[in-house]
Amino acid sequence: xxxxxxxxxxxxxxxxxxxxxxxxxxxxxxxxxxxxxxxxxxxxxxxxxxxxxxxxxxxxxxxxxxxxxxxxxxxxxxxxxxxxxxxxxxxxxxxxxxxxxxxxxxxxxxxxx
Amino acid sequence: xxxxxxxxxxxxxxxxxxxxxxxxxxxxxxxxxxxxxxxxxxxxxxxxxxxxxxxxxxxxxxxxxxxxxxxxxxxxxxxxxxxxxxxxxxxxxxxxxxxxxxxxxxxxxxxxxx
Numbered sequence: 001x002x003x004x005x006x007x008x009x010x011x012x013x014x015x016x017x018x019x020x021x022x023x024x025x026x027x028x029x030x031x032x033x034x035x036x037x038x039x040x041x042x043x044x045x046x047x048x049x050x051x052x053x054x055x056x057x058x059x060x061x062x063x064x065x066x067x068x069x070x071x072x073x074x075x076x077x078x079x080x081x082x083x084x085x086x087x088x089x090x091x092x093x094x095x096x097x098x099x100x101x102x103x104x105x106x107x108x109x110x111x112x113x
Numbered sequence: 114x115x116x117x118x119x120x121x122x123x124x125x126x127x128x129x130x131x132x133x134x135x136x137x138x139x140x141x142x143x144x145x146x147x148x149x150x151x152x153x154x155x156x157x158x159x160x161x162x163x164x165x166x167x168x169x170x171x172x173x174x175x176x177x178x179x180x181x182x183x184x185x186x187x188x189x190x191x192x193x194x195x196x197x198x199x200x201x202x203x204x205x206x207x208x209x210x211x212x213x214x215x216x217x218x219x220x221x222x223x224x225x226x227x
Contacts, residue, residue, distance in 0.1 A: 004156070033213045042220065043157075043203065048213025055212045090156055094213070100164070101147060102215060104156035 001027055004105035006091050012111045018079040021108045025072050025093030031055075032074040033102060034066060037088040046089075049074055078110075086112045115140045117206050119218035126194045126225055134189040134221045136204030145207040146187045147215065148178055150200045157203065163187060174198070194225045 005024045013019050025032050033056075034046040045058040049068035066076040072093075078085055088109050092102035116139045126132045138144065145164050149157040161172025168180045178189045187204060201222050205215040 031213050033215070035215075043205075043215075043217035045214045045216070050213065056214050058214070092157075092215075100145065100207075101159045101162050102213075103159060104149075106154075106156045 004091055004093050004103055006089075006105040006108050008108060009106065010109045010111075012113060013081050015081055015083060015112055017081050018077060019081060019110060020075055020077045021089055021091075021110070023074045023076075023091030023093075023105060025074070025091075026103055029093035029095050029103070030072050031094045032068055032072065033092045033094070034074070034076050035090045035092065036060075037090055037107070038086075043090070046076065081112045083112050086110060115206070115208050115216055117204050117216050117218040119202075119204055119221045121221050122219075123222045123224060126223070128196050128225050128227050129193050132191050132194045132198070132223065132225070134202050134204075134223060136187045136189065136218055138185050138187065138204075138206045140206050140208050140216075142209040144209060146178075146180060147205040147207070148172065148176070148187075148189050149203045149205060149217075151203065151220075152200050160189070160202075194223075196225050196227055199223055199225045 007022045031050045033048040037043045048056040052068045063079045068074045088107045090107045092104045094102045118137045147162045148160040151157050163170050163180045171177045201220050203220050204218040
């Protein structure tokens, strides 16, 4: 099976802009989780989607949002970008509904200037 | 508050020697526990998990981990380290009923020297 894919792999945006990141889970996996990884804060949970519904949400401002489509692909959006949003954004999928191991994609490296 | 601690920022070990990467957690109930490894500019790669059952779990690439409920620890071990094991290791916990969410430790860099 193909692994989790994320596009784009690298992105440079300007402060104030918005960005959309895409994630395609492993075939058959219906749950998608998103994480932000930074040197200072480490890996932090953003949100999780299952069957097009957000089931869980981390402690991030409303500028961070996401959605999931009927084919389980997911997108996350960050509006009004700030310098502190520069990070590696990781997507992970799991068969669900149980929270067992998650399989991660390679990530999208977002740089905000 | 739910948390995971990896007390060592870096662990250095000689090739062929046993290695241990430490992890303790603070989560109510019976959590699921995981170890992941991250190579430079790559995503996280699943190594092993503890859900229930035998306290010693075996995973990929010869790694194993020991669950100790009384000490709330889940240390990662390998009997004989390889230079290629050098990477960043993360311990993670999935709290009961908290769907899709992993709480990660800060990570431990493992350096295996020839």
